[in-house]
Amino acid sequence: MDELDVDYVIVGAGAAGMAFADTLLTETDASLAIVDRRAKPGGHWNDAYPFVRLHGPSLVYGAESRALGSEAIEAVGINRGLLEQASGTEVLAYYDQLMRQRFLPSGRVTWLPLTDYADGIAASRITGARTRLCARRKLVDATYADTRLPVTDPPSFDIAPGVRCIPPHALPGVREAPDGFGILGAGKTAMDSVVWLLEQGVARDRITWIRPRDPWLLPRENLQPSFDFFIPTVGAMAGELEAARDAASIEDLFGRLEAAGLLARILRTVTPAMYRCAIVSAPELELLRSVKDVVRLGHVRAIEAGRIVLDGGSVPTSPSRVHVNCTADGIPRRPPQPIFQGERILLQHVRRCSPCLSAAFVAHLEAAIAGEAEKNAMCRPVPAPDEPLDWLRMQLEDFANRRAWSQSPELQAWLANSRLDRFSGIIARAVREPTPERLAILQRYREAAGPALTRIAELMAGAQAGAALEPA
Structure with missing residues (x-):
């Protein structure tokens, strides 16, 4: 078995792993081995649905050394007037260029794609070759907050023969107009799918939306990290604190946040039971609100030929409808652990809803501070959200x-x-x-x-x- 000695072994070439590696390259002289089971860097972006865009501005995504987009304002589309959001294709191209134009030419990065990693052994999925990876300094686990997608995670419910149930990435491939669409799920993937269908001209009354929980949403207009947007963006940050300071109860807090335009919900008559940092603009929210056939009977248990079985009952369907499975967990909620663990670094968020900044900051701490206790004191994990x-x-x-x-x-x-x-x-x-x-x-x-x-x-x-x- 071959052996490769490097300073850091980084498992996972998604947003977090790439941001961590990039900062280490800048701030140290360390050598790195980056291992990923996919063929290209970019993590879950390799499996993203074709119409996905960054949920936040391109300006604050990616790695420190290379900009993804600019402060350009969207001139067309539903989010015109706001900072640009890269498409999934653009994000993948960005990570490919980062690897080919910066990481590999440095001479300090060994890239091991299509490779599984376990217990110090990297095994190629193509050749079966096994390589022992020895980390002279540390092993970096960038998979703890790995994103789950409908295309890679099979449905958790039963599907009867003849039922058309597809992940969102297959929507553009629908060739014959169905009798209608059933959107299964309440997260950002489901919202993106609803907006895309409406933008394609699908009539709102042909969409049934099964929402087990309604979400609290972050208005996109408040999350524009450009100096030109200082007043609404930093004003929203101050407003959040003022709402919390003055809240008489948790219910009152969310009422204040909503009244100040700092949180939004799809229907004002339904109390949200979910919060997952999902971002929508005012025009997107208007489209989401236009869908009236909303089912709130819990999670899907089975799709039969003539009905969808849910926790709290069932609703009719038919084989002539397309069911869009948006029920994957996204970023699973896992218990926080210390980030620095001796010879291991377990990457987690240290700023809310900010995977790239969090990973880059942890890499900076690794480069700049020697003591483990001091580093952990500087980066308490911020767990992925799920409930209000x-x-x-x-x-x-x-x-x-x-x-x-x-x-x-x-x-x-x-x-x-x-x-x-x-x-x-x-x-x-x-x-x-x-x-x-x-x-x-x-x-x-x-x-x-x-x-x-x-x-x-x-x-x-x-x-x-x-x-x-x-x-x-």
Whole structure:
């Protein structure tokens, strides 16, 4: 068996693994082996549906060393007027170029595609060749938050013979117009599928949407990390804190966030039971609201020839309808673990809903700080959200990290100059280029931060105490 000695073995060439590797290349002289079961870098983007776009601006996605897109404004389409969002094809091309034009020419990266990794052994899926990988410094696991997609994860429900049930990526391949479409799921993939169908001219009354839980959504207009959008973007950050500071209860908190335009829901008459950082623009939300045939009977248990069986009942269907399976878990919620674990680094988010920045920041800590305890103190994991209460949990963990980072001028400077953390950058620029309106927003943010975090912790403690009293 061949043996390869490198400083770091990175398992996973998705967004997190590539961002981590890129920062290590910049800030150290380390050698790297990157292992992935797919043929090309980019992780789940290799399996994405054709009409997918980045859910956030291209400006803050990818790796530190290479921009993905620019501050260009979308001139056409449903999100015109907002910062551009790369298509899935553009994201894959970006990672391919990053590997071919930066990583491999460095002479410090060994790329092992189509390769499985277990217990120190890399096994080629093509030749079966096995190579022992020896990490002189550390093994980096970039798969802990691996994305689950309908095309790669089989449905968890039974499908009768003759039923047409497809993943979203097969929608553009539908050749004969069906009697209607059934969208199964309530997450961002389901929302993208609904919007795409409506944009193709499918009548809204030909869409049945099975939503087990309605989601709280983040308005895209508030998440524009460009200095030109400083007022709405940083104003929204201040508004979140003010809503938390003044909330009398968790219900009141979400009411305040919605009233201030900081969270949205598809139907105002239905209380959301899900929060997963999904982002929508006002025009997208209008399209989602136009679908009236919505089924709220829980999760799909089976699709039979004439009905869809759900937790709480059933609804009619037929073999002439196309059912679109959007029920994969996306980013599974896993228990947080220490990121630095001796000879192992377990990549997790350290900023809410920010996989690329999180991985790059962890790599910077690895390069800049020697002590493991100090590094872990700087990066408490921020777990993937699932329920509305996670909005509060993420705020607490996110601010705990920000507070720790604020004690280090070096980390503050790194963040302010980070391509992936434009929020810190535009705040730093506002301090350098003050106007009364910018200063007023920054003052609101500073004044609300402490009381808001105290109140969020109180609300969380109350919710947890109430849950402990509930019967099992």
